Amino acid sequence: MKNLDPTVRDIESNRFEKPGEYFDGYANEWDEMYTPKNASRAHDYVQRESKLLNWVETTLTSPKTVLEFGCGAGHCAAAVSEKGHNVTALDVSSEMIEATRRRFATRSLSATFVVGQVQDLVTEHSGKFDLIYALGVMDYIEELRDTFDAIAKLLAPGGRFILSFTNDKTPFRQVEMPLKRGLAQALYATTRKDKYRDVAKQSSRSHSLTEIERIVAEHSDLNASGVEYFSYGVRMGGAWFPPFSIVRKSDKVYQSAGATDWGRGFLFFGERPASNDLIIQNVELNALDTVARIHEETFADSMGVSLGPVYVRQLLQWFACAKGATFLVAKKDTQVVGYVFGVLLEAQAAMNQDLLLAAGFGMLRNPAVLMGGPFRKELGRRVKILMGQNQKTTNHEELQKTLQQPTFSLVGIGVCSDARGRGIAGQLMTQFEQKAQVAGAKSLRLSVYKSNAAARKAYEKQGYVSFDHPDNPEILYYGKNFVEENPDE
DSSP: OTTSOHHHHHHHHHHHHSHHHHHHTTHHHHHTTTSGGGTTTTHHHHHHHHHHHHHHHHHOOSOOEEEEESOTTSHHHHHHHHTTOEEEEEESOHHHHHHHHHHHHHTTOOOEEEESOGGGGHHHHTTOEEEEEESSOGGGOSOHHHHHHHHHHHEEEEEEEEEEEEBTTOHHHHHHHHHHHHHHHHHHHHHOOHHHHHHHSOOSOOBOHHHHHHHHHTOTTOEEEEEEEEOOSEEETTEEESOHHHHTTOHHHHHHTTOGGGOSEEEEEEEOOOOSSEEEEEOOGGGHHHHHHHHHHHTTTSHHHHTOHHHHHHHHHHHHHSTTOEEEEEEETTEEEEEEEEEEGGGHHHHHHHTHHHHHHHHHHOGGGGGSHHHHHHHHHHHHHHTTOOOOOSSHHHHHHHSOSSEEEEEEEEEOGGGTTSSHHHHHHHHHHHHHHHTTOSEEEEEEETTOHHHHHHHHHTTOEEEEOSSOTTEEEEEEEOOOOOTTO
16 A cells, blocks of 8 residues: 555555444445446446345245344345344444434334444344345455354354355456556546545455355354355446446356356355254255256266256256246255256246257357267167157057146256265155145156166155156156045045
C-alpha cells in the first residue's frame, strides 16, 4: 500500500480493521442496490442471492432457525423470513442494521437484529442455528479460520452453512481487476471523488475453492458438501463484456462448455455432521459434482462417461431438475456415498433430445470416443438393426408385456468404492421404489451388464425378474411389478 495516497491507505485499513465504520458509509447505497436501475451493477449480488434462495426454497421444508451475518440492508434476510423461517440478521455496521430494520418493518416481518461479528454470538447461541449463511462477506474477513470456528459452534447438529466467495481462479477477474484499479487511480487523481478512491486499491480479497476446501477439511466439526459457481463476464461499473444481455443468459453456455468454474464467484456449501446414521434424501444441485465422481467411477466403461464430464454433469442435472424424475442420494456423516435416479419410461425420449447438444459436444471434445470399443459395438448393433439383422431374443417381448404400465426406469445407481458391501444400494433401491410408486408407476425396470454378477444377485434378491435386452446381448433388463398389499389376503 506504500504507493497509495495516505487517505486510500486509511480506507484500505478500515475495510479490515474497522469494518463497521467503513460499511456505515455504504448503507444508503446498499439499500438501493437491488433496484432495477442497478441491474447490471448488481448482477453478481442478484445471482448469488437467487441461488441461495432457491436452495432455501427446495431444501428447507419446515421453518428453521437461520442466521445471516453481514446482512447488509437486509434484502436476502427479508426474503428468507418471508418463507417462514426465524431469522437473526447480523452486521458489523449499525447503519446497515438500521436499513435492515426498515426493510423488515415495511414488509411487516420480524427478526432478531444484532450489531457485531459472528464470533460475538457464540457464548449465548451455541448450537442454535439450522442454517448460517453469508453473501459477499468472507472476502472482507482477514482470518477465515476464526469465522469457520464460530460457524461450527453456532450450528446445530446437522445444520448447514452457505458462504459466498470471489473466485480467485476466474480468468475474468485476472483481466478485470488490473484494469479497474488502474482506471480508478487515474480518475481519483484527477477528480478526487471518493467512489474512485475506494476502488483504487482492491476492495476485497478473493479465494480459490481449493483454499476453502483445505480450511474446512482441517476442521473436525465441519464437512464440505458442494459448490455452485455464478456470474460470467468482465464488469467495469455498470458496463459488461460481453454485453449485459448476454451475460444474464451465459450460465448455461459456460456449463455446457465445461467452464462452470470460470464464474466470478462461488457459493460454498457445508454441514455440521448430525450422526453416523445413513441418511437418504432428495439430491441437492450442489452435490452433483460429488455424485458425478461416483458415477464416473461406477460406470467407467459406459457410453455416457466416455462422452466426458460435461455430458455426465448435464445428465445428472437433467434428472435433478426434470419434472417427474426421482433423484436420491445416500449420506454418511454428511458425505454423499451413493445415489440413484430415474424417470418414467415415456420421459426418456425428452431426456435424449435435451441432452443431444451435450452429447455432440462430448464427442467433439473427446473424438477418441468414436473409435472406442463400447461406441463401435453400439454403432455396429444399430447398423444391424437398420439392416434387419436384430439380435435374436427369447423372452424380451413376453416379459416386457408382464410389466404393468406405466413403468418407471431406474437409469443410474452407484455407491462409492469405500462404502460398498454395507447394504447402501439396497436401501437406495427401497426408497427409490417408494418414490416411483408415489409418482404413479406400477412397475420398475432397469438394465445391468450380464457380467455384473453382484448387481444381478442383489436385484434378484429384491424380487426382480430378468429378461433379454432387445438388441444388446451383453445387457439384461430386470423388471418388477409393484403389488399393493391386500389385508384380506
